[in-house]
Amino acid sequence: MNKTLVVYYSLDGNCKLVAETLADNLDGEVDVVRIEPVKEITGGKFKRYFWGGTQVFMGKEPQIQSINVSVDDYSNIIIGTPVWAWTYSPPIRTFLKENKIKDKNIAMFCCHGGQVGKTLKNLARVLDGNKVTSQTDFFEPATKDKDENQQLIVNWAKELQQLINL
Template sequence: MKKLVVYYSFEGNTKLLSQTIAQNLDAEILELKIKNEVKRKGFMKYLWGGKSVFMKDKPELEPIAINIDEYDVLIIGTPVWAGTFAPGLRTFFDKYNIQNKNIFLFCTHEGGQGKTLENMKSKLDMNNIVDCKDFVNVSKNIELSKNIAKKWVKETISEFNINK
């Protein structure tokens, strides 16, 4: 089964775990990059990000060279923004009408994951959502988070592949 890890990351936490998952699963990886994204900091970051979520923005993505149709299993990761998935994922879900895939979802957050995973699930309702996972305070617990991700790959994602 062909596997692809798809993720957006603003500050690196989701990226780190996406890379860990892809390496341990022997999957390909696709970073969703926002065209001309400005790396805002501090209060402005939350103001801008929160507004973008509230407005249901669909920021333009940099071109994607990968053909999503070729993959049977997608592992999709996002940071939590204002209790839901980041706006770049909204663009991705709307642009690629993803159907009939086996999907694993994960998010990274700082203690308030809100409805992130439920909201992603409802955007992907034509698929088989196999499992979901959230990771809390990744940047404060890097090794622990990587180990949890590795365990998830070994005990859940790889097992699913073998059993198919």
């Protein structure tokens, strides 16, 4: 079993772009799962930042739709999250609470608007008991410096492929 799962949450499409580009550029058995909150945050930028930030600060675990895979079936798990209030997004918190991930090779990425904060450090901490092999961040890849970001994602996929093949 050397299967790879790319699991991500994305409100505005950046992490979705990274997750799908990674999957397209990785060989072997790769599945992609998008975390879907039961009640997605909607509205304009202010409203989304306000409610998203509130979820973070209150330590919320928003209900998410059940996923149709078992994390136990994968050796390698790539986790992607947008940065919300300098940390990982609450839907990822729910996912990690509901899916016990242990003894896996983990790679993680975040998408952000310029301030990563403690996102990857905090995510690595809740994934204690796994081997975090690689982590990286992308600055608004769906809208800014698209070609450059595309190349960064493809390059990271190459790096991950080598780790997967080990």
